[in-house]
Amino acid sequence: MFEFQNLEVYKKAKKFHLESKKLLRLIPLDKIERDQLYRASFSIVLNIAEGSGRLSKKDRRNFFVISRASVFECASIFDVLHDSNEINQDTFDSFLKKADELSRILYSMIKNLEN
Structure with missing residues (x-):
């Protein structure tokens, strides 16, 4: 088992x-919306894993920042889907x-890796 798999x-x-x-399997979305939500939500997972494998604090922090940005991207997608009654x-x-919980956890991890 990899170390990142143990992270909450x-x-x-x-x-x-x-x-x-x-x-995504349950609601009809156009190809762009479907692809964007899939990639953004997957990016959160992948960047946490990749960041965990980095040796320097700066490198780890950068991947966690990207992961948190992907959380924000997902939140905005859900916001648009809600506004369009999808x-x-x-x-x-x-x-x-x-998403808010993930954002808060990642923010703490990012702050802990500053300087």
Whole structure:
């Protein structure tokens, strides 16, 4: 087992991605929306894993910053999907709550790696 697989943030990010994938199977979206949400949610997971493998604090921090930016990207996608009535309020609130939690955890990790 790799060290990153034990990180709580990785487990939460992976669950967020899998739930996003499940949602993509349930609602009709155009190709661009589908692709963007898939890639953004997967980017969260992948950048946590890649950052965990970096040796310097600066390198790790950069990957966690990218991962957090992908969380923001997902939040904006869910916001647009909600405004266009492609997801309901409960689904929107659920995904936004999970995104907020990921963002907060990643922010703490980023702050801990400063200088």
